[in-house]
Amino acid sequence: xxxxxxxxxxxxxxxxxxxxxxxxxxxxxxxxxxxxxxxxxxxxxxxxxxxxxxxxxxxxxxxxxxxxxxxxxxxxxxxxxxxxxxxxxxxxxxxxxxxxxxxxxxxxxxxxxxxxxxxxxxxxxxxxxxxxxxxxxxxxxxxxxxxxxxxxxxxxxxxxxxxxxxxxxxxxxxxxxxxxxxxxxxxxxxxxxxxxxxxxxxxxxxxxxxxxxxxxxxxxxxxxxxxxxxxxxxxxxxxxxxxxxxxxx
Amino acid sequence: xxxxxxxxxxxxxxxxxxxxxxxxxxxxxxxxxxxxxxxxxxxxxxxxxxxxxxxxxxxxxxxxxxxxxxxxxxxxxxxxxxxxxxxxxxxxxxxxxxxxxxxxxxxxxxxxxxxxxxxxxxxxxxxxxxxxxxxxxxxxxxxxxxxxxxxxxxxxxxxxxxxxxxxxxxxxxxxxxxxxxxxxxxxxxxxxxxxxxxxxxxxxxxxxxxxxxxxxxxxxxxxxxxxxxxxxxxxxxxxxxxxxxxxxxxxxxxxxxxxxxxxxxxxxxxxxxxxxxxxxxxxxxxxxxxxxxxxxxxxxxxxxxxxxxxxxxxxxxxxxxxxxxxxxxxxxxxxxxxxxxxxxxxxxxxxxxxxxxxxxxxxxxxxxxxxxxxxxxxxxxxxxxxxxxxxxxxxxxxxxxx
Numbered sequence: 001x002x003x004x005x006x007x008x009x010x011x012x013x014x015x016x017x018x019x020x021x022x023x024x025x026x027x028x029x030x031x032x033x034x035x036x037x038x039x040x041x042x043x044x045x046x047x048x049x050x051x052x053x054x055x056x057x058x059x060x061x062x063x064x065x066x067x068x069x070x071x072x073x074x075x076x077x078x079x080x081x082x083x084x085x086x087x088x089x090x091x092x093x094x095x096x097x098x099x100x101x102x103x104x105x106x107x108x109x110x111x112x113x114x115x116x117x118x119x120x121x122x123x124x125x126x127x128x129x130x131x132x133x134x135x136x137x138x139x140x141x142x143x144x145x146x147x148x149x150x151x152x153x154x155x156x157x158x159x160x161x162x163x164x165x166x167x168x169x170x171x172x173x174x175x176x177x178x179x180x181x182x183x184x185x186x187x188x189x190x191x192x193x194x195x196x197x198x199x200x201x202x203x204x205x206x207x208x209x210x211x212x213x214x215x216x217x218x219x220x221x222x223x224x225x226x227x228x229x230x231x232x233x234x235x236x237x238x239x240x241x242x243x244x245x246x247x248x249x
Numbered sequence: 250x251x252x253x254x255x256x257x258x259x260x261x262x263x264x265x266x267x268x269x270x271x272x273x274x275x276x277x278x279x280x281x282x283x284x285x286x287x288x289x290x291x292x293x294x295x296x297x298x299x300x301x302x303x304x305x306x307x308x309x310x311x312x313x314x315x316x317x318x319x320x321x322x323x324x325x326x327x328x329x330x331x332x333x334x335x336x337x338x339x340x341x342x343x344x345x346x347x348x349x350x351x352x353x354x355x356x357x358x359x360x361x362x363x364x365x366x367x368x369x370x371x372x373x374x375x376x377x378x379x380x381x382x383x384x385x386x387x388x389x390x391x392x393x394x395x396x397x398x399x400x401x402x403x404x405x406x407x408x409x410x411x412x413x414x415x416x417x418x419x420x421x422x423x424x425x426x427x428x429x430x431x432x433x434x435x436x437x438x439x440x441x442x443x444x445x446x447x448x449x450x451x452x453x454x455x456x457x458x459x460x461x462x463x464x465x466x467x468x469x470x471x472x473x474x475x476x477x478x479x480x481x482x483x484x485x486x487x488x489x490x491x492x493x494x495x496x497x498x499x500x501x502x503x504x505x506x507x508x509x510x511x512x513x514x515x516x517x518x519x520x521x522x523x524x525x526x527x528x529x530x531x532x533x534x535x536x537x538x539x540x541x542x543x544x545x546x547x548x549x550x551x552x553x554x555x556x557x558x559x560x561x562x563x564x565x566x567x568x569x570x571x572x573x574x575x576x577x578x579x580x581x582x583x584x585x586x587x588x589x590x591x592x593x594x595x596x597x598x599x600x601x602x603x604x605x606x607x608x609x610x611x612x613x614x615x616x617x618x619x620x621x622x623x624x625x626x627x628x629x630x631x632x633x634x635x636x637x638x639x640x641x642x643x644x645x646x647x648x649x650x651x
Contacts, residue, residue, distance in 0.1 A: 053536060074538040089536045093529035093596035094522075102526055103537035111517050115455045 010059030034208030080161035144171030325595030330393030335575035343570035372553020411569030421566025
């Protein structure tokens with residue numbers, strides 16, 4: 001099977017700091033790949049290369065086997081890649097509807113079609129089952145879970161083939177975290193490929209099919225989730241070494 | 250668990266169901282109080298048709314530019330060059346149309362179009378440095394303030410350039426007559442009704458919540474009454490020695506068209522939405538695929554266009570361009586925008602609020618002139634009002650966040 005997304009030998013330097021050093025990862029349809037590592041290991045930088053926020057100095061990105069150039073966030077969206085950023089990237093002064101459709105508003109002629117956007121936002125947010133009393137208040141006035149669901153709604157509305165979730169549950173309570181987990185499973189069943197970045201090992205073990213661990217801008221290794229223990233993965237994160245009993249998957 | 254995102258809030262009761270911006274209602278209240286106070290203090294001069302007609306003309310220049318300033322501030326920028334650019338554009342328009350040897354004697358239409366184009370170009374220049382090189386707008390437009398004020402002096406060697414072409418001067422002091430005023434007023438009322446019906450029908454069709462019927466009646470009824478009162482007042486002021494009504498002044502027609510267009514644009518177009526998104530979270534706007542640099546340049550171009558339009562009105566009203574025309578105007582415009590609820594931190598502000606802010610400041614000035622209060626004291630009062638408005642907005646925003 002052709003991978004949905006392949007990133008090969010990606011390197012990126014910020015001034016004197018080698019943020020990404022020859023990094024390669026892949027993602028198959030209907031698969032969840034967990035990206036783990038300390039702060040500053042390069043996880044967020046890597047996914048920002050894929051989402052078009054940064055451009056790599058060298059390396060290659062393939063989408064469904066075709067090499068693509070991703071220079072801007074629009075490029076990434078055009079290839080069916082949607083991103084939920086760690087800081088959510090919401091315009092706090094705008095309401096939920098405006099945020100879900102930001103940059104891709106529905107219009108009739110030159111005029112924003114507010115009613116249709118409000119209706120479709122409601123449909124998509126219903127799917128997340130996180131209570132939002134009114135879609136027409138600024139998202140600054142919403143709870144962490146509500147803001148998160150707006151950010152997720154924004155990503156899934158546009159029928160992503162590949163979804164990047166950077167710390168999707170960081171701001172959430174246990175109940176809301178569980179709902180996001182259910183959503184990930186549902187999307188997976190629809191054939192969406194998901195890169196999941198998280199600090200929470202339990203989350204990742206629960207949801208990811210494979211785990212890629214990064215340290216100091218390099219990939220330590222990629223393993224199949226069922227074949228490793230928490231301690232194995234912690235060893236990769238902290239020590240930067242592969243578990244002895246495994247080859248890299 | 251179904252319909253979890255339905256509007257589960259209780260339907261809003263009483264005043265809240267009018268769906269109004271509390272700050273705008275409050276400002277309207279302040280305006281009413283100020284007007285009544287001046288009416289009493291000036292012994293009935295303030296609310297006379299002649300004074301209200303003058304007041305509307307005096308509000309025009311700030312009214313035309315304030316909407317542009319709202320968008321600039323919402324996008325987290327500032328434009329300090331408005332007064333100087335106004336002076337420069339007015340001078341160029343004057344030099345183009347005034348008869349030789351002082352000017353070129355071109356037709357007023359050519360002068361106006363070239364003047365507006367110049368304003369757009371200067372706006373693009375300001376926006377370019379801000380958007381593509383990250384130079385703070387404060388510095389770019391402070392430079393513009395110096396450059397264009399002195400360029401105004403240089404191009405005319407400090408002379409006053411006059412008189413304008415007769416048709417051009419109507420832009421500043423002409424009015425459209427009684428019949429046209431009624432037509433404008435009736436069109437305005439028809440538009441208010443059309444808009445209200447259209448919105449309600451569309452929301453009902455999509456099964457979205459609507460205001461209660463009585464609230465629609467109150468809000469739109471008040472708007473229609475305002476329009477009617479405006480028409481009656483404008484037609485009550487006659488040409489001296491006759492009973493021919495003047496009707497709405499042309500600069501006020503221009504102001505109303507500009508403000509209504511901008512209010513529509515900020516609420517109903519992608520451009521308006523993106524300006525607010527950039528002000529709320531520039532990084533989010535960029536990641537959403539919005540071309541933030543291009544939008545930024547366009548915001549400054551719009552500001553430049555409006556400044557040039559105001560320049561035409563100002564020069565036409567004076568029937569001359571002077572080297573000092575528009576000095577300190579940027580401060581009045583920024584003050585009107587801020588009094589109207591525009592937050593200097595960006596991301597928040599309304600055209601309607603700013604228009605009310607402009608009307609409030611010009612009312613204070615007009616009323617104090619009628620009372621014979623010296624200029625220094627007028628400015629002290631305006632300063633205090635500005636401070637009070639900013640204080641109120643800060644507290645208002647803090648309480649809403651909490």
